[in-house]
Ligand SMILES: NC(=O)N[C@@H](CC(=O)O)C(=O)O
C-alpha cells in the first residue's frame with residue numbers, strides 16, 4: 001500500500017501550477033497524473049496547495065557533537081522539515097570537527113535516529129579546521145560526506161588550497177569555501193566596513209577579505225579542474241569574480257543566504273542588536289543589489305540558509321563579543337516567497353529551482369525534482385497562509401533571527417522525506 005497525495009498543484013516546465021496527484025510507494029514517486037484512483041492506498045488531501053520538490057539546503061550548522069546547547073542533529077533536523085527542507089548538508093565546525101570517519105558515522109547515525117530531514121555531513125578540508133594538514137579525503141568520501149569545507153574559517157594558505165583542489169578533483173569531491181582572508185579582518189570587527197561601521201565608530205570587515213579568497217580559489221579551481229563552490233557570497237566584487245570565472249569556463253558555483261538578499265547594513269538597528277550579527281556581515285545596499293542581480297542572471301546558483309543557531313546567553317554578549325550567526329531554516333521559504341515572488345522580482349519557479357533542482361544538479365544529488373522514479377521528497381506549501389514569524393514556535397533551539405515579527409505568506413504545512421510524513425503542521 002502506498003500514499004496518494006491528491007489535489008496538489010505542481011509546477012510544470014512553463015512555471016504554471018497544474019493540479020496533479022502523486023502516488024508514492026516504498027519511498028519512491030511511482031506515478032504522477034491528473035487523477036489517480038485511491039485503490040486501497042492511503043490518501044492525503046493537499047487541498048489545492050502548492051506541492052514543491054522537497055527543499056534542499058547545502059549550508060546548515062547543527063552543532064552536534066560538541067555544542068548541543070545551541071542545536072542537536074535531532075532539533076536541527078526537526079527545524080529543517082518544519083521549514084520544508086528534506087535534505088540538508090551540515091557543516092563540520094563541530095567539536096570534534098567532522099574530520100574523521102568516526103564523526104561522519106556519528107552524524108549519519110544520529111540523523112537516521114532523528115528520522116526527520118536527510119542530513120548529509122560535510123567533511124573538513126583540514127584536520128580540526130586548523131589549516132595545517134589535509135584530512136583523508138578518500139576515507140571521508142567512503143564514509144559518506146557531502147563535500148569538503150572548512151566553513152567557519154577560510155583556508156588561509158594558498159598552497160594548502162591548491163593541494164586540496166587537486167586531491168578533491170581526483171576523487172570527484174567538491175571543494176566548498178568560506179572565503180575570508182584573516183589578515184584583512186581587524187580584531188573584534190562585527191559589521192561590514194562602510195558607512196554604518198564608521199557611524200558607530202567600529203572597525204569593519206572589508207568586502208576584500210571575502211573577494212580575495214574568491215578570486216584566488218577560482219584561479220586554483222581552474223588549474224585543478226575542480227568543482228569549487230563559494231559559501232554565503234556577500235560582496236558585489238565576489239559576484240563579479242564568480243560571473244567572470246563562469247565565463248572563463250571554470251566550474252565555480254555559489255550560494256547566497258536569505259538574509260543577504262533581504263537586508264543590508266543600513267537595516268542594523270542603532271542599538272546594535274546581535275540578531276543582525278553574522279559572518280559574512282550584512283553589506284551595503286549596492287552589494288545587496290548585486291546579489292539579487294547575480295541570482296537573477298544565474299551567476300548565483302542556489303539559496304542556502306547558513307542556519308547558525310547560538311544560545312540566548314551567547315547572543316546577549318553585545319555586538320563585539322557575541323558569536324556570528326543567525327537561524328534560517330524555518331523562515332527561508334516564507335521570507336523569499338513574500339519578498340521576491342509576491343513582489344514580482346522572481347517567479348515561483350525561479351525561486352523553487354534555486355532551492356531544489358539547482359542544488360541537486362551542482363552537487364549531483366538524486367533529489368530536487370518531482371519525477372517518477374525519484375525519491376519521494378516533497379513539501380506542501382500554503383501560499384495563501386499568512387502569519388508573523390515567531391521564534392518561540394521554532395523547532396530549532398536557536399531563536400536568533402532578525403526577522404522576528406515579519407509577516408509572511410507561503411508557509412510549509414506538510415513535509416515528506418523518502419515517502420514518510422515527517423512534518424504535518
Ligand atoms: N555564518 C555565521 O555567522 N556563523 C557560522 C560560521 C560560518 O558560517 O562561517 C557559525 O558556525 O556560527
Ligand SMILES: [Zn+2]
Nearest residue numbers: 151152178231
Ligand atoms: Zn562560513
Ligand SMILES: [Zn+2]
Nearest residue numbers: 091151152306
Ligand atoms: Zn556556515
